[in-house]
Amino acid sequence: MIYFQGADMHNKEAVQLAISSAQKPKETQTEVITRLASLSALEYDRVRDHEAKALGVRVSVLDKEISLTRQVTPQSFDMFPTIQPWENPVDGAELLTEIYNTIKRFIVCDDKTVVATTLWIAFTWFIDNVQVAPLAVITAPEKRCGKSQLLDLIGRLSRRPLVASNISPSAVYRVIEAQSPTLLIDEADAFLRDNEEIRGILNSGHTRQSAYVIRVVGEDYEPQQFSTWGAKAISGIGTLADTLMDRSIVLELRRKLKHENVERLRHADKWLFKRLASKLARYADDNGLAIESSRPILPEELNDRAQDNWEPLLAIADYVGGEWPQRARDAALGISGIEHDSASLSTELLMDIKEIFDTKGCSRMSTADLIDELTADDMKPWATYNKGKPITPRQLAKRLGEFGIKPQTIRMSGRTPKGFMLDAFQDAFKRYIPSDDSSHLSATPQHDSNNLCIEPVSNVADYSRDNT
Structure with missing residues (x-):
């Protein structure tokens, strides 16, 4: 003074x-x-x-x-519910169990989905304390499976929830920059599938370090950085783009049977969700630094990206203790374990080619023979890959080129068609095919012979025109 x-x-x-x-x-x-x-x-x-x-x-x-x-940002100062932290310290394990039981009251889904949803809701309150923000992708094979209901329930319990359907790319980064919400995107299958720009923005928000986009603004086109960091839940029918699914905790739903009875969410006591959100706010305030410094043991059965996705959820589960560390890991393996990995189309091609080489016992194969084998199974995509027609040599070469595999001239019984050597695939097989399927790979096939997989002369002439 x-x-x-x-x-x-x-x-x-x-x-x-x-x-x-x-x-x-x-x-x-x-x-x-x-x-x-x-x-x-x-x-x-x-x-x-x-x-x-x-x-x-x-x-x-x-x-x-x-x-x-x-x-x-309509009515920006009133757009989020006011949540006062619970007045007393909160037991984390009991709180997660309350949320788990609440989800079971209103949503029909597997136990692993309930566990994952519970942990993801808690994660939204620790968004300032973690380094990875996995998407929550709510999916089902058909409509009327409860996707919007689960998204609604998540919104009632998450930190700063903001529902948006058919959101534009610029709206995503602007609202995140201005309000740091938990973004809840519904009906994603209707607009997200072919929107590469918004997919890129959502992908960028996966890790805190890279969660930015640059856009030019104003009359002078001044570059400006916008944050894309935040929790995001997306609901839609079927699967999204591979890059989004790879960054996601997938919450699969199913249509309920007549004997599966749950309560209607719209009739729920509003105080139930306000009370749980208040407890979540208090628990996050009290334990944010502990979660920030946590380094949970990650299951080796998860691939690297899945380990990243589950790390913040496992950190929360480990910290609250009780039965939650084991329940969380069971859910992680059930949802994101290697056996549940959905291969990309290029990886699927590798797996099919490996199966062909294993079956034929070849060390080399012409492009024509390889395509014949790939398209022999009508249940696989290669017979109709080219707009309803079989995959072409050029398309095959382009796909394999992603792995550094190129067609070459090979010698087969005095002829030299374009084709592929098995050795060229070995590195890609080991790197991209799950280890359980590639552990028996060897550099030399069991039945190596230049006389195997011989291409008919007529087919060589047909395919040589593509020069691949």
């Missing part, structure tokens, strides 16, 4: 004036836009000319930016 006495009194007014006129910390451009978007129409109209001049942009550009921001 400052005291003014005697001759110093005449300086009092000067000091007060200096204090009152001290500059406030300069707002960032994002903070200015967020502040202006929160104003009423009349308030914004009074200041728009001055603010546009201060930002160095035309008023029309500022109006457009404010309109876009208001579309993704």
